[in-house]
């Protein structure tokens with residue numbers, strides 16, 4: 001499904017260099033659900049950006065579905081994000097000035113799907129996450145848990161190979177966290193590949209595998225029961 | 226997709242009504258000014274032109290020439306050049322000229338009891354009426370007999386009568402004209418109808434006497450101020466001008482003693498004047514459009530900064546550079562075209578209002594509207610492209626983490 005080899009990321013701010021990732025390698029198979037854990041500043045978000053093709057590594061290889069994507073141009077990366085990757089963010093990152101239905105339609109717009117079809121797929125997706133009755137609402141009119149459901153629906157709408165979630169429950173209470181994790185689990189059981197970053201053991205234990213990062217390196221990579 | 230983007234743009238503009246209005250103001254003023262200015266200039270031009278046409282496009286005024294002053298010499302007006310005989314000669318030898326009417330003019334004071342008013346006495350012939358399409362309302366104009374005998378008669382313009390007599394009928398009474406330290410007394414035989422003020426002078430506040438009387442009493446010489454030559458038709462006016470010019474140049478041995486002015490020339494001058502007026506005011510309007518464009522650029526830059534996170538989200542969801550570019554470009558285009566539309570409406574209303582007050586026709590040409598509107602679109606593209614490129618080039622990771 002995806003494979004990274006010796007991935008590094010160095011941020012340069014003038015004279016100061018920050019080595020956020022210091023040569024990371026692993027492989028993730030189709031249908032896996034992996035949790036990435038580690039202390040603050042260990043490079044989890046940086047890794048997610050690279051896996052999500054939002055950013056390019058300083059060095060190393062990244063194969064997504066067999067394709068080398070490390071050296072692609074901006075527009076090609078945009079295509080890959082659109083076709084293969086669904087993002088769920090801690091801050092939800094919904095477009096505040098449009099309805100939640102439109103929010104879910106956005107990836108389809110960039111994929112060039114026609115309006116009627118778009119509307120149909122987005123509606124189905126929102127129904128799947130239990131928000132079929134809120135299509136016309138705006139993001140500021142729904143709760144945090146519901147926002148994250150919208151974000152998940154939006155991540156799923158292009159039927160991506162990979163779902164990346166950076167602390168998806170970081171802004172939610174325990175009860176809502178549990179609900180959202182159930183959604184991820186259901187998705188995983190339906191065959192979706194999911195990588196999520198978390199600080200919470202309660203979240204990580206939903207995964208089958210946990211990768212611990214410390215200071216830009218993999219400290220542990222373990223499969224749990 | 227395009228429609229969606231326009232909808233999103235309008236929604237985001239709508240949610241910031243005040244800011245949108247302010248940023249459109251320059252465009253609104255610019256486009257409105259172009260429309261109003263061109264319409265007002267066209268309207269006045271139309272009005273003036275039609276008035277000149279009313280005067281008769283076959284009339285040619287022959288005036289005394291002025292020599293330019295130079296090297297300390299003062300500019301001088303040629304004197305003692307036109308005589309009644311010269312007028313007759315022009316009429317005889319210029320085939321395109323049907324008649325030549327002498328016209329001399331003196332400005333003085335009419336005195337009537339305790340009232341007095343400054344006005345002109347015009348000495349001319351009977352044909353003055355037909356040439357100017359200007360006739361008496363009460364009484365009569367002076368006759369050929371009056372001309373031949375240099376009778377002491379006068380016909381008053383309507384405004385003179387209003388000012389000096391009010392509702393009293395002046396016909397049959399006498400009026401005193403004070404000019405050059407002399408007083409002259411005339412018998413009033415008629416009152417002229419009212420005639421719109423033309424560019425050749427104010428008919429209504431003048432009085433008319435036979436040219437012979439004028440020469441005998443007022444100027445006390447045999448020289449005449451000017452001639453009005455009437456061409457056979459408007460089409461022949463140009464030829465008539467050439468013939469008169471040729472003849473007078475020969476007669477005087479040069480062209481310094483006289484100057485010719487035809488209605489055609491007058492029209493050309495007016496078209497030229499209003500043309501350059503339009504050009505100048507349109508220049509001002511263009512500057513205002515430019516300023517409007519800078520306003521749009523400013524607001525678009527603010528908008529890009531404010532929506533950095535939105536741009537990041539869109540990029541994460543698969544938006545390419547050109548998607549973001551077109552989104553912001555469409556937004557600035559929406560802004561400028563809305564401004565353009567409002568400007569067209571306001572300019573239209575303004576031109577309409579001014580035309581109502583000025584009493585001229587409302588002339589708004591489609592090309593003007595199209596031009597002004599497309600110029601506003603151009604401004605939208607030109608000043609929107611930089612902010613749009615800036616948005617499109619944003620790095621998705623940085624944009625996503627923007628607070």
Ligand SMILES: Nc1ncnc2c1ncn2[C@@H]1O[C@H](COP(=O)(O)OP(=O)(O)OP(=O)(O)O)[C@@H](O)[C@H]1O
Pocket residue numbers: 011012013018019020038039040041042043044045046047
């Ligand atoms: N744009 C950047 N420029 C410079 N340094 C950066 C940049 N982004 C991240 N870093 C640095 O890279 C390192 C890794 O950051 P990253 O955000 O990946 O950590 P993280 O594991 O996600 O932390 P957290 O748990 O707090 O989210 C940190 O030292 C951070 O300061």
Ligand SMILES: [Mg+2]
Pocket residue numbers: 044045046
């Ligand atoms: Mg992080």
